[in-house]
Amino acid sequence: xxxxxxxxxxxxxxxxxxxxxxxxxxxxxxxxxxxxxxxxxxxxxxxxxxxxxxxxxxxxxxxxxxxxxxxxxxxxxxxxxxxxxxxxxxxxxxxxxxxxxxxxxxxxxxxxxxxxxxxxxxxxxxxxxxxxxxxxxxxxxxxxxxxxxxxxxxxxxxxxxxxxxxxxxxxxxxxxxxxxxxxxxxxxxxxxxxxxxxxxxxxxxxxxxxxxxxxxxxxxxxxxxxxxxxxxxxxxxxxxxxxxxxxxxxxxxxxxxxxxxxxxxxxxxxxxxxxxxxxxxxxxxxxxxxxxxxxxxxxxxxxxxxxxxxxxxxxxxxxxxxxxxxxxxxxxxxxxxxxxxxxxxxxxxxxxxxxxxxxxxxxxxxxxxxxxxxxxxxxxxxxxxxxxxxxx
Amino acid sequence: xxxxxxxxxxxxxxxxxxxxxxxxxxxxxxxxxxxxxxxxxxxxxxxxxxxxxxxxxxxxxxxxxxxxxxxxxxxxxxxxxxxxxxxxxxxxxxxxxxxxxxxxxxxxxxxxxxxxxxxxxxxxxxxxxxxxxxxxxxxxxxxxxxxxxxxxxxxxxxxxxxxxxxxxxxxxxxxxxxxxxxxxxxxxxxxxxxxxxxxxxxxxxxxxxxxxxxxxxxxxxxxxxxxxxxxxxxxxxxxxxxxxxxxxxxxxxxxxxxxxxxxxxxxxxxxxxxxxxxxxxxxxxxxxxxxxxxxxxxxxxxxxxxxxxxxxxxxxxxxxxxxxxxxxx
Amino acid sequence: xxxxxxxxxxxxxxxxxxxxxxxxxxxxxxxxxxxxxxxxxxxxxxxxxxxxxxxxxxxxxxxxxxxxxxxxxxxxxxxxxxxxxxxxxxxxxxxxxxxxxxxxxxxxxxxxxxxxxxxxxxxxxxxxxxxxxxxxxxxxxxxxxxxxxxxxxxxxxxxxxxxxxxxxxxxxxxxxxxxxxxxxxxxxxxxx
Numbered sequence: 001x002x003x004x005x006x007x008x009x010x011x012x013x014x015x016x017x018x019x020x021x022x023x024x025x026x027x028x029x030x031x032x033x034x035x036x037x038x039x040x041x042x043x044x045x046x047x048x049x050x051x052x053x054x055x056x057x058x059x060x061x062x063x064x065x066x067x068x069x070x071x072x073x074x075x076x077x078x079x080x081x082x083x084x085x086x087x088x089x090x091x092x093x094x095x096x097x098x099x100x101x102x103x104x105x106x107x108x109x110x111x112x113x114x115x116x117x118x119x120x121x122x123x124x125x126x127x128x129x130x131x132x133x134x135x136x137x138x139x140x141x142x143x144x145x146x147x148x149x150x151x152x153x154x155x156x157x158x159x160x161x162x163x164x165x166x167x168x169x170x171x172x173x174x175x176x177x178x179x180x181x182x183x184x185x186x187x188x189x190x191x192x193x194x195x196x197x198x199x200x201x202x203x204x205x206x207x208x209x210x211x212x213x214x215x216x217x218x219x220x221x222x223x224x225x226x227x228x229x230x231x232x233x234x235x236x237x238x239x240x241x242x243x244x245x246x247x248x249x250x251x252x253x254x255x256x257x258x259x260x261x262x263x264x265x266x267x268x269x270x271x272x273x274x275x276x277x278x279x280x281x282x283x284x285x286x287x288x289x290x291x292x293x294x295x296x297x298x299x300x301x302x303x304x305x306x307x308x309x310x311x312x313x314x315x316x317x318x319x320x321x322x323x324x325x326x327x328x329x330x331x332x333x334x335x336x337x338x339x340x341x342x343x344x345x346x347x348x349x350x351x352x353x354x355x356x357x358x359x360x361x362x363x364x365x366x367x368x369x370x371x372x373x374x375x376x377x378x379x380x381x382x383x384x385x386x387x388x389x390x391x392x
Numbered sequence: 393x394x395x396x397x398x399x400x401x402x403x404x405x406x407x408x409x410x411x412x413x414x415x416x417x418x419x420x421x422x423x424x425x426x427x428x429x430x431x432x433x434x435x436x437x438x439x440x441x442x443x444x445x446x447x448x449x450x451x452x453x454x455x456x457x458x459x460x461x462x463x464x465x466x467x468x469x470x471x472x473x474x475x476x477x478x479x480x481x482x483x484x485x486x487x488x489x490x491x492x493x494x495x496x497x498x499x500x501x502x503x504x505x506x507x508x509x510x511x512x513x514x515x516x517x518x519x520x521x522x523x524x525x526x527x528x529x530x531x532x533x534x535x536x537x538x539x540x541x542x543x544x545x546x547x548x549x550x551x552x553x554x555x556x557x558x559x560x561x562x563x564x565x566x567x568x569x570x571x572x573x574x575x576x577x578x579x580x581x582x583x584x585x586x587x588x589x590x591x592x593x594x595x596x597x598x599x600x601x602x603x604x605x606x607x608x609x610x611x612x613x614x615x616x617x618x619x620x621x622x623x624x625x626x627x628x629x630x631x632x633x634x635x636x637x638x639x640x641x642x643x644x645x646x647x648x649x650x651x652x653x654x655x656x657x658x659x660x661x662x663x664x665x666x667x668x669x670x671x672x673x674x675x676x677x678x679x680x681x682x683x684x685x686x687x688x689x690x691x692x693x694x695x696x697x698x699x700x701x702x703x704x705x706x707x708x709x710x711x712x713x714x715x716x717x718x719x720x721x
Numbered sequence: 722x723x724x725x726x727x728x729x730x731x732x733x734x735x736x737x738x739x740x741x742x743x744x745x746x747x748x749x750x751x752x753x754x755x756x757x758x759x760x761x762x763x764x765x766x767x768x769x770x771x772x773x774x775x776x777x778x779x780x781x782x783x784x785x786x787x788x789x790x791x792x793x794x795x796x797x798x799x800x801x802x803x804x805x806x807x808x809x810x811x812x813x814x815x816x817x818x819x820x821x822x823x824x825x826x827x828x829x830x831x832x833x834x835x836x837x838x839x840x841x842x843x844x845x846x847x848x849x850x851x852x853x854x855x856x857x858x859x860x861x862x863x864x865x866x867x868x869x870x871x872x873x874x875x876x877x878x879x880x881x882x883x884x885x886x887x888x889x890x891x892x893x894x895x896x897x898x899x900x901x902x903x904x905x906x907x908x909x910x911x912x913x
């Protein structure tokens with residue numbers, strides 16, 4: 001059904017149609033409309049799940065973990081501070097290989113406190129062991145959410161679906177909301193191989209000493225890498241069912257003759273596409289968006305940059321003391337590749353600063369530099385204050 | 393040479409005509425009960441304080457960088473740690489031998505729910521902190537989601553009034569009893585309907601060495617759905633129905649109440665607020681919930697002895713009268 | 722593509738107005754995109770929302786710096802330079818004004834400046850001083866961007882029947898107060 005929705009409402013409806021039995025979440029801007037939407041559907045009898053209004057994000061993650069190991073499909077959503085507060089549980093969930101889906105409405109991280117979009121929150125937990133998928137528009141948010149419930153069950157790796165806070169969550173635009181029948185065909189009923197059940201008692205979360213820990217962690221790493229296959233298959237099966245993809249591992253747009261590429265994450269991809277058409281229509285340009293950030297799709301990336309001399313990475317996060325997070329990982333993934341492009345790192349849009357179309361020419365200018373640009377905060381407007389303190 | 397008078401800070405506080413801890417011009421909504429309460433509290437507390445403020449409406453509307461409304465030293469860290477932050481400041485001041493009082497400010501979200509752990513810890517360890525909870529009964533800053541302080545049957549965005557459920561399922565958490573169970577020196581409730589009472593309680597708490605807790609009932613016109621000019625009227629109705637008991641406890645023992653001179657039915661309170669609109673009809677669910685809320689109010693009245701009795705020494709109004717030299721009739 | 726910016730104050734239904742407009746054009750078979758610009762949302766604070774209308778999907782996610790049309794829900798906001806900032810040459814401004822006579826347009830705007838007492842219309846039809854549906858009715862009548870019936874459908878999809886009915890009266894009442902299709906050329910120039 002194609003209709004216009006606020007992004008959060010579309011996600012709420014998609015989640016409800018995936019038939020979770022337990023939803024637990026704690027309100028944090030800009031995720032609130034998602035959980036409110038689910039609560040309203042339940043209150044009106046349109047969805048059959050228990051919505052647990054917990055006392056903190058730490059509790060939210062803990063509650064859905066409990067629900068999932070007890071045999072119920074479970075879901076939560078958060079952002080920013082909430083991701084950090086539940087971080088301990090996120091590592092715990094992935095380490096115990098529990099299937100869960102979490103929507104992260106990407107938002108900047110305090111201090112300073114800021115409610116607007118950037119990717120610092122998802123980046124902060126990139127090594128927790130979760131699959132992390134980024135959406136460039138609300139259709140992908142809906143489709144990726146539904147796929148996530150299948151991917152998590154097949155891989156027994158939890159999935160974080162990243163949706164730009166405000167920019168997508170509060171964006172009202174048409175989406176095709178798949179029907180209950182379509183989703184029921186795509187999603188098998190929830191099954192967890194190690195469900196806690198008195199009829200078959202299992203022990204979860206044991207102490208593991210040096211004699212075994214390495215193997216467990218190596219397995220997590222290997223399984224996360226191998227999950228790329230399940231992610232691709234889910235998208236292919238989805239395309240067979242509804243006739244569109246949600247981005248696979250990496251999206252790419254532009255002629256094969258392009259020598260300059262721009263790689264990014266999330267919704268700014270759409271802005272770059274229109275900027276390319278409008279501002280530099282005669283420049284062959286390859287625009288790419290990583291749909292899958294964890295596992296990091298090194299193989300797919302190496303193939304996607306084939307023929308490029310320069311790759312500009314645009315990201316909405318920064319690793320203080322190091323520079324670009326995505327750019328650093330891209331350089332690592334391309335290390336040793338023959339004829340690899342020069343990688344230039346650009347940071348923009350931190351804390352929700354608007355990224356206008358004309359960012360594209362400024363990104364392309366980096367490619368002209370004599371030396372690869374390590375990290376340029378490309379939308380820096382003024383000298384930062386000497387020390388951040390409030391005036392009277 | 394002109395004569396110089398040296399005053400200690402307590403005396404200075406006593407003599408200062410009207411200290412303002414917060415400037416107006418901040419970004420609170422019209423009719424915000426929390427903003428009013430914060431002005432009253434900081435006025436009564438005086439200048440020699442440091443405030444640790446949790447995330448929430450108060451923090452957001454008072455400090456949009458580069459502006460601040462605060463005239464006292466003030467820090468915001470996170471949502472869940474105001475009490476722990478305050479405990480750290482207090483410990484440092486104690487080490488340094490400085491008498492400055494530490495205040496912690498938080499909403500009901502930061503007190504009843506996400507900040508509950510650090511609050512209990514701060515009280516249990518006996519830190520000399522006055523913790524003030526501005527209770528507007530939901531997560532207002534993020535758009536009116538329910539907290540454990542939300543009253544039973546109230547509508548919020550996460551406890552909507554729908555076909556299946558008439559608002560919040562669970563009772564308002566009895567935080568007063570939980571905090572009192574820590575046997576701390578002083579815990580009190582107050583309401584913006586009685587500003588003088590708030591000031592008296594702040595001064596009382598400030599003078600005590602040790603953890604003290606003050607919970608101020610603060611209507612939110614946006615979240616409770618009433619006209620902004622009705623904030624005080626709504627707050628007063630809460631008191632007069634018994635739904636908002638205004639009491640003081642020391643080491644778990646009740647020592648004073650704000651008496652209800654003329655008891656009103658809970659419907660007088662419900663009728664004023666859109667968040668209870670679904671409870672006003674004739675359908676059996678609405679009738680049942682009204683009875684339920686009346687029972688809760690009556691239970692408060694009985695538990696705390698809220699109905700006014702002539703010459704009751706626990707009556708804070710009578711007690712104040714006696715202190716001023718008046719007599720009990 | 723047509724870019725519209727709606728300026729108002731918190732509590733005037735600014736974001737809902739943007740969402741309704743986008744819903745209406747989608748119901749009429751076009752592509753519509755709407756989103757708010759965010760400050761701390763509180764009653765009375767200046768807020769802005771953005772709407773893009775096109776034949777095909779719009780993928781840019783940036784804010785609207787150069788609107789073709791500006792809708793002003795609260796005339797006091799005209800004092801702020803942000804309200805008309807970037808208005809395209811020959812752009813249109815629709816102002817909610819309580820004054821019986823139209824606010825005289827500043828020099829240079831000419832015929833593409835319209836005002837109507839949307840709050841008063843709302844009080845008479847909706848029963849609340851919420852000017853957004855009246856302003857949308859006037860906007861659609863001025864531009865012919867999509868049929869009023871599409872906006873009415875969007876109202877029915879969003880609100881319970883009684884509320885929708887009252888808002889539909891506001892839409893019609895406002896549409897009658899402005900010269901029909903006076904801004905049609907602005908919309909035609911954007912390919913719509």
